[in-house]
Amino acid sequence: MPVLPRAILFDLDDTLIRAYAQPEEAWTRLLHIFSAHLDAHDPATIETVRAAIMGEARAFWNDRAEAAKWRLDIPGARRLSVRRGLEKLGRPDEALADKIADAFTEMRRQEYRLYPDAHATVDALRDAGVKLALITNGAGLTQRAKIERFDLEHRFHHIQIEGEFGQGKPELAVYRHALEKLGCEACDTWMVGDNYEWEVVAPQSLGICGIWYDPFDAGIPANAAAKPSRVIKRLAELVE
Ligand SMILES: [Mg+2]
Incomplete structure (x- = not known):
């Protein structure tokens, strides 16, 4: 010793x-499941959606006060990131965003x-x-x-x-x-x-x-x- x-x-x-490590791989895998809903039928389009969602997530996790608040509600933070991501891509859809975010939360939980x-x-x-x-x-x-x-x-x-x-x-x-x-x-x-x-x-x-x-x-x-x-x-x- x-x-x-x-x-x-x-x-x-x-x-x-x-x-929560290596989120890129996890998001790509999850978004493939939703490819029909997202009208994303090739890897490049999936990648665009992933980058938009993760970009929005990064923006508020980098804000110390916002991050302290959202750390107590990670599923809620995910919903917000996906909503903002889809909005940024010009196709706002809160119901779909929440469904994707919740599926990600559950996939991560199962994979701990x-x-x-x-x-x-x-x-x-x-x-x-x-x-x-x-x-x-x-x-x-x-x-x-x-x-x-x-x-x-x-x-x-x-x-x-x-x-x-x-x-x-x-x-x-x-x-x-x-x-x-x-x-x-x-x-x-x-x-x-x-x-x-x-x-x-x-x-x-x-x-x-x-x-x-x-x-x-x-x-x-x-x-x-x-x-x-x-x-x-x-x-x-x-x-x-
Ligand atoms: Mg840690």
Whole structure:
């Protein structure tokens, strides 16, 4: 076992479980199912619809205040993105947009997967005496359902969900509260997650070691405001 800190904070979505990663592929697959409704009979037209929807989604997820609001209603955010996307293409259709958005939400939900080394890594850290917290953004009910489905609750000393706590990452109050609950100092704590802004830059500003989880080998963003303490491609690297 390598040298470990007193506490580790884990992100949930796309860190312990695969949830929303690689949306391009998922949207393309979903839009093929709706090709007749969309009058999109070739890959290029599907691609145009996908780009319009994802462009609209990106626009409001990039707005910090809007994003904080919509994180608590991801299905609603999807409906809005698809409505705006179809509108942008000059063919507004709210009923069809909602149907497509809801089908995407359900397809993603069915495809959530625990990363294969997640349980073993978390359990090994806990057995080694590390205090563990799960810190996740999103609505209470949505995130609790994932935590139950993937048998995570008993593995953590503290679970903190944005919708229940009232604030989400990257607000510094989120990390401060977690440290207080675990009774640990920032300098003796790691945060592990896939969101560079939320799980590297923000916690490092408090003195927590930000460990960036980069399973798809995306590489550190060119304009990164901080360097992670470490980059891992598999969770098991934490205990090797
Ligand atoms: Mg994440």
